Amino acid sequence: MTKIRRGIWYIYAALFFFALWYVLAAIVNLPIIPSPVKVVSNLFTIFLGKIAVHAVYSLWRIVAGVFLSIVIGIPLGLFMGYFPRLDGAFAPLVYLTYPIPKIALLPIIMLLFGLGEASKIIMIFLIIVFQVVVAVRDGVYSIPKETYYPLYSLGANFLAIFREILIPASLPKILTSLRVAMATAISVLFFTETFGTEYGMGYFIMDAWMRVNYIEMYSGIVVLSCIGLSLFGLIDYLERCWCHWQYK
Amino acid sequence: MIEIKDLSVNYVAQGERQSVLEEVNLELAAGETCAIIGPSGCGKSTMLKVVAGIITEFRGEVLIDGQPVCPKQQKIGFIPQNYGLLPWKNVYDNIQLGAKLKNKNQNTDKEKLAAFLKQLGLSGLERRYPGELSGGQQQRVALARSFVLKPDLLLMDEPFSALDAITREEMQQVFLSIWRKYSVSTILVTHYVEEAVYLGQKIVVLSGTPGKVSKVIDNPHFGVENIRSRPEFFELCRELRKMIKEDWSR
Numbered sequence: 428m429t430k431i432r433r434g435i436w437y438i439y440a441a442l443f444f445f446a447l448w449y450v451l452a453a454i455v456n457l458p459i460i461p462s463p464v465k466v467v468s469n470l471f472t473i474f475l476g477k478i479a480v481h482a483v484y485s486l487w488r489i490v491a492g493v494f495l496s497i498v499i500g501i502p503l504g505l506f507m508g509y510f511p512r513l514d515g516a517f518a519p520l521v522y523l524t525y526p527i528p529k530i531a532l533l534p535i536i537m538l539l540f541g542l543g544e545a546s547k548i549i550m551i552f553l554i555i556v557f558q559v560v561v562a563v564r565d566g567v568y569s570i571p572k573e574t575y576y577p578l579y580s581l582g583a584n585f586l587a588i589f590r591e592i593l594i595p596a597s598l599p600k601i602l603t604s605l606r607v608a609m610a611t612a613i614s615v616l617f618f619t620e621t622f623g624t625e626y627g628m629g630y631f632i633m634d635a636w637m638r639v640n641y642i643e644m645y646s647g648i649v650v651l652s653c654i655g656l657s658l659f660g661l662i663d664y665l666e667r668c669w670c671h672w673q674y675k
Numbered sequence: 676m677i678e679i680k681d682l683s684v685n686y687v688a689q690g691e692r693q694s695v696l697e698e699v700n701l702e703l704a705a706g707e708t709c710a711i712i713g714p715s716g717c718g719k720s721t722m723l724k725v726v727a728g729i730i731t732e733f734r735g736e737v738l739i740d741g742q743p744v745c746p747k748q749q750k751i752g753f754i755p756q757n758y759g760l761l762p763w764k765n766v767y768d769n770i771q772l773g774a775k776l777k778n779k780n781q782n783t784d785k786e787k788l789a790a791f792l793k794q795l796g797l798s799g800l801e802r803r804y805p806g807e808l809s810g811g812q813q814q815r816v817a818l819a820r821s822f823v824l825k826p827d828l829l830l831m832d833e834p835f836s837a838l839d840a841i842t843r844e845e846m847q848q849v850f851l852s853i854w855r856k857y858s859v860s861t862i863l864v865t866h867y868v869e870e871a872v873y874l875g876q877k878i879v880v881l882s883g884t885p886g887k888v889s890k891v892i893d894n895p896h897f898g899v900e901n902i903r904s905r906p907e908f909f910e911l912c913r914e915l916r917k918m919i920k921e922d923w924s925r
């Protein structure tokens with residue numbers, strides 16, 4: 428029931444957006460704002476041949492960056508939340524580096540890791556991992572002491588506490604932090620893809636812009652937006668699967 | 676058999692050491708129930724946490740069947756004041772938690788579990804989350820979780836005090852009926868005189884700060900049919916109340 432309603436809601440939003448775009452294009456009537464009809468039909472003809480490979484590259488970089496952030500960020504956050512002493516050691520470091528705009532580190536990262544894949548993935552990792560660490564740590568902090576008692580009195584080892592309490596209790600916060608970080612990560616990905624690569628949505632869009640091919644440029648923007656939207660949708664979906672106990 | 680010998684517990688709060696329990700001695704035969712009654716703040720919860728193996732810094736000795744408390748080796752069912760259900764697990768998984776951690780590879784008997792859920796009035800609620808249950812139902816789930824484990828020792832911290840009067844009496848009865856079947860050694864904390872007299876074979880009165888055992892009463896009326904409507908029951912409640920009043924006002 429709610430699933431269907433949600434689907435309809437997405438369709439409404441998309442229709443509304445395209446209608447707005449259509450009207451704007453008709454009013455302005457300039458090549459810099461092409462009609463969505465042209466863009467979408469162009470998208471269908473060039474997607475497989477021209478755009479797909481760029482989309483796959485961008486998607487791979489995001490997925491790799493997110494994966495790294497999760498693999499490193501979740502254990503670190505859990506340990507910091509669960510062992511106050513570890514938090515005392517790491518918290519100053521995290522707090523000091525958290526507010527630094529990571530994009531400003533791009534030149535350094537590129538000097539260290541080259542212009543290739545590594546520096547793009549590391550950029551995404553740097554942006555997301557802090558959010559994940561802080562979210563997980565706060566998630567663990569906010570678990571009431573009493574929650575652990577039944578497990579302690581059952582002689583649970585750390586692994587069991589990890590699996591039965593720490594992970595499920597902090598999962599909602601992990602997903603929220605990923606959702607927030609994702610938008611930034613995609614913007615930064617776009618930026619990094621304009622350097623040192625010939626693949627990726629960032630490259631494709633900027634390339635089309637230089638060639639003054641606005642229809643292709645818009646097609647690229649639509650695809651990149653769809654990538655972002657699908658990732659958002661995926662996180663939403665996972666949250667509804669894993670964290671539905673929250674809404675009871 | 677549970678033995679508590681010269682148990683003393685201190686808390687350190689804001690740099691100050693505060694004695695919460697002092698020289699508590701208590702013995703409980705296997706398969707017996709013991710109700711601990713005492714004013715708020717006298718260290719009842721603290722004592723249960725020590726016996727449950729949650730608090731490990733104390734002086735004195737706590738032995739379960741001659742062995743020092745060790746949750747890894749003994750089966751201890753602990754029901755905290757808020758029932759201690761995990762909000763992200765449904766009723767079924769919450770109940771299985773103890774068995775999952777304790778009898779790792781053993782499969783629990785499905786039919787037995789179903790019969791047990793029925794006795795507790797939980798059939799049909801297996802897929803619900805704790806947030807979708809009433810207080811009484813949550814209490815039943817917590818009881819089910821502990822009894823499924825067939826514990827060596829059951830500890831309950833003010834188990835029925837958050838329930839309304841009618842549900843409370845019902846749950847006390849439910850508890851007694853399961854307890855009869857499994858006869859698990861049980862320590863329960865309460866601040867209701869009636870509850871202590873109804874559920875405790877042994878009634879322990881704690882008092883003062885730091886808490887000390889001031890009286891141990893062997894309850895002659897425990898388990899008598901329809902005891903709650905008999906005059907002996909009211910008589911013992913009245914005596915106990917008087918005793919407690921004198922004791923706590925000292």
Ligand SMILES: Nc1ncnc2c1ncn2[C@@H]1O[C@H](COP(=O)(O)OP(=O)(O)O)[C@@H](O)[C@H]1O
Pocket residue numbers: 686687688695713714715716717718719720721722
């Ligand atoms: N974690 C703690 N740190 C410091 N003091 C505590 C802690 N837990 C309880 N206390 C203190 O110990 C005393 C006994 O608490 P508690 O055992 O919860 O009493 P009861 O359950 O009998 O009401 C109280 O004065 C309380 O303030």
Ligand SMILES: [Mg+2]
Pocket residue numbers: 719720721832
């Ligand atoms: Mg208490």
